Every structure is written in C-alpha cells, then in structure tokens.
Amino acid sequence: MWGGSCCIFFFSLFVSFAATRSFLFGASSSPTGAPHRVVASDMSSQLATNVSPPSASQALDFLRVVGKLKTLKRTGWVNNKVALPESVADHMYRMAMCSFLITDPALDRTRLMKLAVVHDLAEALVGDIVPHDERYTKELKRTLEEDAIRSIAGDLGHEGISAEIMSLWLEYEDQSTPEARVVKDFDKFEMILQADEYERSQPGQNLEDFFQSTANAFQHPQVREWDAELRKQRDAK
Numbered sequence: 439m440w441g442g443s444c445c446i447f448f449f450s451l452f453v454s455f456a457a458t459r460s461f462l463f464g465a466s467s468s469p470t471g472a473p474h475r476v477v478a479s480d481m482s483s484q485l486a487t488n489v490s491p492p493s494a495s496q497a498l499d500f501l502r503v504v505g506k507l508k509t510l511k512r513t514g515w516v517n518n519k520v521a522l523p524e525s526v527a528d529h530m531y532r533m534a535m536c537s538f539l540i541t542d543p544a545l546d547r548t549r550l551m552k553l554a555v556v557h558d559l560a561e562a563l564v565g566d567i568v569p570h571d572e573r574y575t576k577e578l579k580r581t582l583e584e585d586a587i588r589s590i591a592g593d594l595g596h597e598g599i600s601a602e603i604m605s606l607w608l609e610y611e612d613q614s615t616p617e618a619r620v621v622k623d624f625d626k627f628e629m630i631l632q633a634d635e636y637e638r639s640q641p642g643q644n645l646e647d648f649f650q651s652t653a654n655a656f657q658h659p660q661v662r663e664w665d666a667e668l669r670k671q672r673d674a675k
Contacts, residue, residue: 540620584607
C-alpha cells in the first residue's frame with residue numbers, strides 16, 4: 439500500500455526535462471506555432487528525469503528565500519498604518535487552511551493548498567507590490583514577479599520540483615483552472631477577514647476600502663457564504 443502511494447507521489451511530483459525547459463526558459467510552441475504551456479495538472483502524466491533531491495545546500499538556500507516571507511509585511515496594512523501588520527507568510531498560511539473547508543468534489547484540495555503557498559512566493563525577492571502602486575504597471579509587476587519565481591525555482595537545481603513550483607505559480611497568475619480561481623477567492627477573503635480582525639482589535643481603525651473593493655467579487659459558493667457571514671458580523675458589531 440505504502441509502496442504504491444509512494445510511486446504515485448513521485449510520478450506526480452516530477453516532470454520531464456522538456457517540460458522544465460518550457461517553464462524555466464519560456465513557453466514552447468505547438469506544431470501549429472501557437473504558444474503552449476504545461477499546467478500543473480499535466481504533470482502526473484510525465485515521467486521524472488531526475489529523482490535525486492536538491493542538495494542540502496540548495497535546500498537551505500531555497501528555505502532561506504521562503505523564510506523572507508515570514509518578515510515581509512503586507513503592504514496594504516503598512517500603508518493603512520495598522521499596528522503589528524501581518525506578514526506575507528501569515529496571509530498564505532491562512533489561505534492554505536481555507537482549503538480544508540472546501541467540500542466541492544470537483545476540486546483538488548491538495549492542489550488548492552499548493553497554489554496557496556506558492557502564489558506569493560515571488561514576493562520574497564520583489565516585495566509585496568500592491569495593484570494601486572503607481573510605480574508599477576500591471577505588465578511590469580507580472581514581469582518582475584515571473585522573473586523572480588523563475589529564479590527561485592531554477593536555483594533549486596531539480597527539474598521536477600522547479601517545474602512544479604513554476605507551473606503552480608503560472609496556473610494561479612493565469613487563473614487557468616477552477617482551483618486557481620478558488621485560491622483567488624481565498625486571497626481576497628483572507629484579506630477582508632484580516633481587515634475585520636484589525637478593526638476589532640484596534641479601536642478607530644477603519645478598513646472599509648478593503649470591503650468595498652471585494653464586494654460581490656467571490657466566485658465559489660462556499661466562499662460567497664463566508665463573505666456574507668463576515669459582512670453580517672461586521673455590520674452587527
């Protein structure tokens with residue numbers, strides 16, 4: 439039983455060298471000349487070409503980069519001068535925990551969790567760039583973050599793991615799967631839940647803008663229910 443599960447795990451985790459080149463060095467082309475990009479769902483159908491783990495040195499380097507997210511404060515809270523603003527890692531952790539609550543059989547909960555913990559990984563190198571920051575266009579933000587995630591993933595020196603991280607990040611950014619769209623819901627909902635907690639714990643703090651910007655913005659029925667309940671509780675306090 440364990441052996442079969444282990445084989446399936448490694449079969450799903452690693453991808454071919456050709457797929458890795460597509461993610462780390464850019465999209466390849468189909469026979470028709472159209473751009474082609476493999477998403478995370480394709481990975482289970484591809485065999486690993488490198489089953490050796492990253493070296494201990496590479497693993498530590500990667501984890502140190504990830505660790506930067508533990509101290510990187512979320513820009514939105516800093517700009518609103520909340521006391522003790524949460525970190526990016528704090529935000530992603532509760533997003534990942536949201537995955538446990540989803541009961542939709544059409545969704546892969548493990549995939550939801552992976553997307554949640556990867557989606558802001560690039561911020562370890564470029565910082566938390568908020569959409570209304572006039573210094574960055576949407577295109578520039580995407581370019582900076584994509585370059586950062588390619589660097590983080592590529593430095594692992596492991597074809598399969600690097601490709602999986604890159605694939606998950608692109609899947610989220612492109613909103614190309616139902617899971618990616620649900621995790622986008624998590625991203626917005628966790629933000630307003632945190633806003634509500636700041637308002638409750640810090641007298642005089644008004645974060646109404648966050649609630650206005652996310653009004654009617656949720657797609658999945660369960661997350662819409664969470665949103666409605668949160669707003670009801672906020673109005674009643």
